[in-house]
Amino acid sequence: MLNPAAGFVGEVLRGLFRAILFVRRPRPIHSRGRVLRGDISWIAGAAPSGIRWIDERPVHPVPVVARLSRSVGLPAALPDIIGLALRTDAAGRTVDIELASTGLGIPSRYLLLPHRSPSHARYGSLLPYWSPRGPILVCARPLTPSEPLPAGGRALDEALVREPWRLRLYHATPTGKWHPFAQVSVRLDENQDDTGLRFDSVRHALPGADTYPWVRALRQPSYHLAQDAPVRQRRG
Numbered sequence: 001m002l003n004p005a006a007g008f009v010g011e012v013l014r015g016l017f018r019a020i021l022f023v024r025r026p027r028p029i030h031s032r033g034r035v036l037r038g039d040i041s042w043i044a045g046a047a048p049s050g051i052r053w054i055d056e057r058p059v060h061p062v063p064v065v066a067r068l069s070r071s072v073g074l075p076a077a078l079p080d081i082i083g084l085a086l087r088t089d090a091a092g093r094t095v096d097i098e099l100a101s102t103g104l105g106i107p108s109r110y111l112l113l114p115h116r117s118p119s120h121a122r123y124g125s126l127l128p129y130w131s132p133r134g135p136i137l138v139c140a141r142p143l144t145p146s147e148p149l150p151a152g153g154r155a156l157d158e159a160l161v162r163e164p165w166r167l168r169l170y171h172a173t174p175t176g177k178w179h180p181f182a183q184v185s186v187r188l189d190e191n192q193d194d195t196g197l198r199f200d201s202v203r204h205a206l207p208g209a210d211t212y213p214w215v216r217a218l219r220q221p222s223y224h225l226a227q228d229a230p231v232r233q234r235r236g
Contacts, residue, residue, distance in 0.1 A: 033069030033083070034157070035194050038164060038186035040064045040088060047179040049171040050133030052208025053090060054181050064088045066186050067194060068118055071100070076152030079114035084123045084140060084167075085199040086184065096204035099123035099140055106175055109137060118142070118156075119149040119165070125201075127219070128174060129209040135174050136209070140167045140184065160188035 042057035049055055064086055071081035082101040087094065101115050102108065102124035115121040119142045128135035143166040150156045164185040170178040202211045202219070 032073055033067045033194060034160065035189040035192050035197065036066040036068060036160065036165070036186035037189040038064055038066070038184065040086075040169070040182050040184050042182045043180055046181040047171075049136050049179070049181070050131035050208075051129060051136055051171070051206055053095060053206040054171055055208075057181075062088050064184060064186065065189070065197070066184070067197060067199065070152070071112075076116065076150075076156075079116050081112050081114055082118055082121045082123070084118075086140075087197075087199060087204075090207050093207065094204045095206060096199045096201045097125070097138060097206070098199050098201045099125055099138070102126055102139070104139060104141070104178060109139070109172075116151040117149050118151075123167075127215045128212065129206060130212050131209055135212070137172050137174060139170045139172070139178060141170065142167050143183075157188055160186075163187075 039061035041061045044057065046054075046057070066087070067083070067085045069083045069085075070076075071083055074080045084099045086097040086099075089095065100123060101113050101121035102111055103113055104122050104124065109124050110126060112126070113121070121142070123140040125138045128137050130136075147159070149159050149165065164187050167184045168180050169182040169184060170180050172178045202216060205211060
């Protein structure tokens with residue numbers, strides 16, 4: 001059953017995104033980002049989640065495209081909500097994971113937390129996936145690099161070229177322990193044109209997972225508006 005409160009908040013967010021689009025197109029948030037490319041390797045013997053994409057571990061690494069961005073677009077000297085989106089393929093089907101800088105504890109896993117450096121942040125899905133076993137959250141935690149990543153600018157680009165950025169993916173129940181299941185390794189992509197790169201973890205959900213109706217009502221009105229904005233702009 002649809003939660004009326006979620007529907008109301010979803011429409012409020014849609015109105016906010018519409019207002020921002022008047023001054024910032026085609027992305028009202030995360031307007032500037034870095035495209036990364038690498039692979040995901042699953043961890044043998046990882047704890048099951050109930051989501052097929054997580055539990056049915058590929059033998060070989062799977063290619064991944066990622067986008068690292070600052071939500072508001074504040075200068076690198078200031079903390080910002082950092083976004084990390086991952087895209088891969090499962091049996092010819094696009095799979096997206098959208099994460100943002102949050103905490104990992106309770107209640108911090110449900111709170112957006114600003115950071116300067118991408119390597120100091122923890123990245124959570126914030127909203128749960130539906131699974132046959134119940135709600136599941138996903139997060140990514142950077143592994144300790146030889147040097148912390150710079151906050152932005154050319155220094156960040158050079159660091160992402162010099163060595164891979166490695167993160168570990170985890171799953172958890174809403175109040176449970178985080179269980180590692182895969183590792184991501186990415187570098188800065190030579191092609192930084194992200195014009196057509198649009199992530200949507202509802203439209204491109206994890207195989208074996210689904211979206212709760214209240215989650216869809218909360219986030220999709222503003223997502224549809226933002227992702228369709230470039231198309232309408234071209235036609236106008």
